[in-house]
Amino acid sequence: MCSWRAGIAILVLLLPLAVQADSRLLATGGASSIEGQAGGGIAPWAVISGYGDVGEWGGALGVGRVSVNDFQLDVQSVSVGLENTLEFSVGRQDLEVAPLGLNIRQDVFGVKARLAGDLIYGAMPQLTAGLQYKRNRDMAVPSALGAARDSGTDLYLAAGKLWLNGVLGRNVFANGTLRWTAAHQTGLLGFDEQRELVAEGSVGVFLNRHWVIGAEYRQKPDQLQSVTEDDWADVFVGWFPNKRFAAVFAWTELGDIAGLASQSGWYLSLQLSQ
DSSP states (O other), rough: OOOOHHHHHHHHHHHGGSSSSSOOOTTTTTTOOTTTEESSOOOOOOOOSSSTTOOOOEEEEEEEEESSSSEEEEEEEEEEEEEEEEEEEEEEEEEETTTTEEEEEEEEEEEEEEEEESSSSSSSSSSEEEEEEEEEEEHHHHHHHHBBBBEEEEEEEEEEEEEEEEETEEEEEEEEEEEEESSGGGGGGOOEEEEEEEEEEEEESSSSSSSSEEEEOOOOOOOSSSOOOOOOOEEEEOOOOOSSSSEEEEEEEEEETTTTTEEEEEEEEEEEEO
């Protein structure tokens, strides 16, 4: 793959091959996360992108924006799900650093595989393993802060479950993820030589078939010596009017980033699914 655009083109060409990709329940493909894979806003989930089940392909096109005090992150992504078992994704992150008047770009290539269990049926949660290969394209600021490398690979294990009529007749979703990473601020500030194990969690309650409210938490490794890296959190509202479109709005608390304190603001994600 010679470029990020080539990866996007390949995945877009696969989308028309989807065969009746609508067997799964509404919202069970999740939304497009900030790293391009199916999940919430700030964390990947155990779900597979799209609505395809056995014998079907699906996928999603996503755009998102995180706007906090001193930073704006724009994300574009494409993901393809095969038979509710495998997911491939490509994402581009573009971080605007307002105080410095510059941008930091990062490409994220993801693969996710369903290992066992089921999101809805049976007692065992759906278990998936994934990786994200990340390449930072603008290393001036990360290098100045002490980042050792411009690329790295995150490995993670995610478990998710959707309980129908779980609480007061509402559908309830929960997901937990363990991530092994060397990334500073998800890689936007480069990568360390050593990995660290961190945890992520998400919960959501469906008000009805189309609306869900919830919260996410993402632990961060804090390995840069020059600046502090805080954990991330958000509270979100998701709207799934049909299986072709989804929107997620969240209020985010990202803590200190690159020496700039108390970064908080909003997040919006829009997704087209097949």
